[in-house]
């Protein structure tokens with residue numbers, strides 16, 4: 447059974463082979479497992495859409511964003527945009543030209559370790575001062591900025607990549623910090639008000655018009671170039687997705703005249719109870735030692751902040767069994783979070799016969815001076831296991847959202863020939879919809895994706911696409927188009943500011 451996963455490499459000892467084969471089994475998700483996870487994901491989406499009073503599980507927050515409709519590429523105007531979601535703060539001036547084209551000027555500011563844990567007022571002051579500096583150096587003023595309000599105040603869209611429950615497009619309270627941030631004074635408070643107060647305190651003449659999650663920004667930005675984008679997803683330091691839901695299905699929302707609204711799923715928190723996720727001892731160790739134990743377990747199996755640490759946990763376990771590096775670790779490798787996900791990327795990319803580039807990382811970055819060719823083969827194999835599982839889990843979330851749209855949401859009338867369950871045959875779906883092969887799609891389902899893991903991790907996209915096809919059927923490649931929405935957060939924030947100022951002007 448084990449050997450079907452892994453042929454026995456010539457120089458590996460029997461013990462090494464057995465340990466790695468069993469690890470391979472643990473980290474490999476079969477098509478049936480993907481299907482089961484997808485079904486549960488859809489269930490948890492619907493639980494999250496249920497009214498807040500219902501007793502259903504709320505692992506998936508399914509946050510209404512108050513962004514109705516999607517851009518079609520004809521939007522025009524210039525807006526300030528702010529993007530905070532990790533160690534960088536970006537301030538941008540985005541000019542939408544109205545023909546799917548845009549221009550962007552931006553400056554990045556480093557958010558220090560200190561600020562990531564300082565009182566939130568210090569973080570907000572830093573943001574306000576960074577905006578002021580950007581405005582001054584770029585010589586921006588309200589007169590040269592075309593937008594729909596005529597005031598002297600610059601309008602700003604804020605992409606804030608943390609879970610926020612919104613009550614309007616320009617109001618939302620932080621649910622919890624993620625990705626290593628932990629600034630006291632923010633959870634439960636309105637992020638727009640906190641930023642606006644800091645702008646006023648620092649005499650920066652800017653109005654915060656809209657607050658969006660980075661996934662929502664990505665969806666909006668991708669839609670500007672590819673109308674009918676259905677999902678915005680991030681696979682980077684963290685992971686999450688937003689999609690377009692039929693307002694009728696959003697039970698938490700009072701009756702709305704609008705047909706659709708973007709929902710921020712906060713999918714990093716899928717199955718936080720670990721009822722179905724294939725968590726291993728390595729994932730549990732990481733979760734327990736993380737800054738936010740017990741939440742965002744799915745994110746911790748997928749995103750760039752964590753993949754290196756899972757790998758490190760596995761390597762240490764192998765070392766302790768004397769199956770790697772002759773049983774010797776280094777103080778560096780013993781240190782939590784020392785194994786960066788970027789090392790995994792480089793190691794997976796190394797296809798040289800002797801794996802010397804892997805040796806260089808082990809020696810120069812991790813102080814592991816003695817490593818044999820077999821050690822390096824094992825390290826590379828472990829990286830592959832962790833990276834591939836992440837890509838396949840990412841496909842689960844994406845497939846589930848598409849299926850939700852096909853079954854009961856905004857995609858249901860299109861008749862896309864995709865599998866709706868494990869038994870489904872594509873041909874049956876075709877017949878059921880009265881479609882023949884010739885006219886199955888008048889357009890594709892666009893998914894806008896941003897994030898370093900998707901963009902740079904070797905084979906991530908390939909593994910994700912093949913898992914999507916396993917779940918949704920053989921026509922997936924023709925119908926589901928995964929596209930990179932680079933800088934989606936900045937452009938999306940500007941589009942959100944445009945939507946918000948238009949709404950205000952119309953009131």
Ligand code: BGC
Nearest residue numbers: 607608609624680684685686
């Ligand atoms: C946050 C999300 C965000 C995602 C990607 C997660 O940790 O909870 O709000 O969209 O990271 O940046």
